[in-house]
Amino acid sequence: MSTLCVPSHVPSVAEDCEQLHKAFSGWGTNEGLIISILGHRNAAQRKLIRQVYAETYGEDLLKALDKELTSDFERVVKVWTLDDAYLANEATKKWTSSNQVLVEIACARSPKELLLAREAYHALFKKSLEEDVAHHTSGDFRKLLVPLVSSYRYGGDDVNLILAKSEAKILHEKISAKEYSCDDIVRILSTRSKAQINATLNQYKNEFGNDINKDLKADAKDEYLSILRATVKCLVNPEKYFEKVLRLAINRQGTDEGALTRVVATRAEVDMKIIKEEYQKRSSVPLDKAIAKDTTGDYENMLLALLGHEEEA
Amino acid sequence: MSTLCVPSHVPSVAEDCEQLHKAFSGWGTNEGLIISILGHRNAAQRKLIRQVYAETYGEDLLKALDKELTSDFERVVKVWTLDDAYLANEATKKWTSSNQVLVEIACARSPKELLLAREAYHALFKKSLEEDVAHHTSGDFRKLLVPLVSSYRYGGDDVNLILAKSEAKILHEKISAKEYSCDDIVRILSTRSKAQINATLNQYKNEFGNDINKDLKADAKDEYLSILRATVKCLVNPEKYFEKVLRLAINRQGTDEGALTRVVATRAEVDMKIIKEEYQKRSSVPLDKAIAKDTTGDYENMLLALLGHEEEA
Known part of the structure; x- marks a missing residue:
């Protein structure tokens, strides 16, 4: 389902690094060369390139990109080269209630991917993602976001339909009472597996007529509700x-x-x-x-x- | 710091399994033989024994222990042979507020060990530890326990002393106001690294005179306070x-x-x-x-x- 095109014959990592180094050297930067390399390597290859580049030239590739590129092009190359831990760290620092990046990282990745990002976060920032999120948020946002980024959901397909029925009912009751940030909504969305949540939301629709996100739109301008809808979508329909x-x-x-x-x-x-x-x-x-x-x-x-x-x- | 004695020359796993199988066979069980083997193997060796035993005899070692042993002896051999995921699952099922097992698993293990237990939990029970804890608890206990078992703390020694000072102050304010289950206390205890919490509690003592756990003893019979004190102790002084x-x-x-x-x-x-x-x-x-x-x-x-x-x- 990826759109990335990796050539059937990929140059060695050393060659890629040499070409990148060349692209940064001399007068002006060879952006086309950078795109032709980085734009056609998968995550594992990019990681290796960063590693070998640093070993070979004594400089983080990111630093070189920082110096040589500018504006939107710089940003897309960097986001593509970095991993989720950086994006998440950035998001904790300039948190605004409309910032949905943390929801995306917590909910639109696989449980294992989120875990790897948290592990990388430890190594890079000497602290945990969840403590930064907790520290930089407050109120309802904190109540929802900290458990979301701390989650390590079961990743299998097993579903408990009786549970789905009972939790659909709980969700409906709480939403009808406008208790959008209550313990139960947060608990269900932050601990259940994606397959289980999907089953619960199907029950919700069957039983009560609406998509849950329609019922979560009572106030289209409410920022917390919008984060809640993003959570639901990233979990079941990224x-x-x-x-x-x-x-x-x-x-x-x-x-x-x-x-x-x-x-x-x-x-x-x-x-x-x-x-x-x-x-x-x-x-x-x-x-x-x-x-x-x-x-x-x-x-x-x-x-x-x-x-x-x-x-x- | 372990008291386990593993012999310098350990028999092959196959031999261990054969001896165990022999210990279960015939009239009566040879408990001494079971102790001489299982009581002298480390976690990795016991895991391998369970695996090879199942492959060789088509029966889980645990089942055999179930059938052959009784009462306290059965229990100690099983807890020793099982891993944290089982203990945790048991604890979620018979939760009573005085049950401190979950706190021990969440706080007295290393962050990595807790994570491995959560991973094993997925494989064994097809769901997550945190969803079971969330589902079986309520109120203040849930508010504290779910983040504790979901934590994946930074495991390094780096400490931020300015943060320690400011969070010691927050803890003291909240405890003085008897807001024992407030967001801040839960956040600090469930997201900060053990080294950071230790620094914060040292600040607490320096600044405000008492060990935090002394201040958390306002009501010695309050079950939530007792769980909170266990959390602190398991984190900094297991x-x-x-x-x-x-x-x-x-x-x-x-x-x-x-x-x-x-x-x-x-x-x-x-x-x-x-x-x-x-x-x-x-x-x-x-x-x-x-x-x-x-x-x-x-x-x-x-x-x-x-x-x-x-x-x-």
Whole structure:
């Protein structure tokens, strides 16, 4: 479901590093060369490149990117090269209630991926992700977000339908009473497996008529409700969630490059194929065309490379 | 710091399994043989024995122990052979507010060990530890226990002293206001690293005069406060905590075999040497002597084997 194109014959890591180093050297930077390498390597390969680059040139690749690249192009190359631990750390530092990055990392990754990000967080920042989230948030947001980022859900498909029925009822009662941040809603969304939550939300719809997210829209401007809806979508339907983030980023007055970059860089290797299909269905325009229309230069080229678009070299 | 004695020359796993199988066979069970094997193998060896036993005899070793052993001896051999995931699962099912097993598993293990227990929990029970804890508890207990068992603390020694000072102040304010289950106390105890919490509690004592646990004793009979004190002790001074559990288990009218078994079986391989020293300092009687006086037969022999006591074969 990835849109990333890795060539069938990949150069050695040493060669990749040498080429990257060359791209940074001399007068001006060779952005095309950077895209042709980094835009066509998977996560494991990129990790290895960072490691060998640092060993060979005594400088973190990230530092080199910092120095050589600018603005949106720099950002997309960096988000693509970094891992979730960095994104999460950044999000804890500039937390605003509308920041959904933490929800995405906590809910749209597999339980194992979230765990690896937490492990990387320890190594990089000498503290835990959850303590930073807890420290930088408050009130209802903290109540929901700390358990979400601390979760290590069961990852299997086993589902308990009796439980799904009873918890659908609990959710409906609490939502009807507008107790959106009550213990039960937080508990169900932050501890149950994705398969179990999916079953519960199906029961919810069967039993009470509405998608839960429709019932969570009582006040469309309430930031906590919007985070709650993002949580639900990232858990049970991440492709639809990301399609909408992309659509809003592209359609609004003045493209939201931050969101565009984040979604393309974090989903290209996961489910971007499906996101593209969803986008086309919903907007009647291919995603690459829409992005090409809204962006330019190296930034555009990098995004399109990640979307699997053939480059006009 | 372990009291477990593993012989310098350990028989092959196949031999161990054969001997165990022999111990279960025929008329009567050879308890001495079981102790001489299982009482002298480390966790990795016991795990391998269970695996090979199942492959060789088509029966889980646990089932065999179930059938052949009884009462306290059965319990100590099983707790010793099982891992934390089982103990935790048992604890979620028969939760009473005085049950401190979950606190011990969440706080007296290393962050990595807790994580491995959660992973084993997924595999064994097809759900997460935290969802079971959340489902079976309520109120203040749930508020504290779910984040504790969900924690994946930073495990390093780095400490932020400014943070320690400010959080010591927060703890003191909340405790003075008797807000024992407030967000801040739960957040600090469930997300900060053990080294950081230790620094914070040192600040607390320097600044406000008392050990925090003294201030958490406002009502000695309050079950939530007692769980909170256990949390603090398991985090910063597990040996003292377990020494006291042992001391109370032995000294009370009618030994508390449940607690005795749990502490010996879960700490023999961790810090039992220190616990023994603490016990002797505090009670002026060696722990082995005290246990030998309070227990009999195979149960006594197994406990003493785990305490590193030379067996009088």
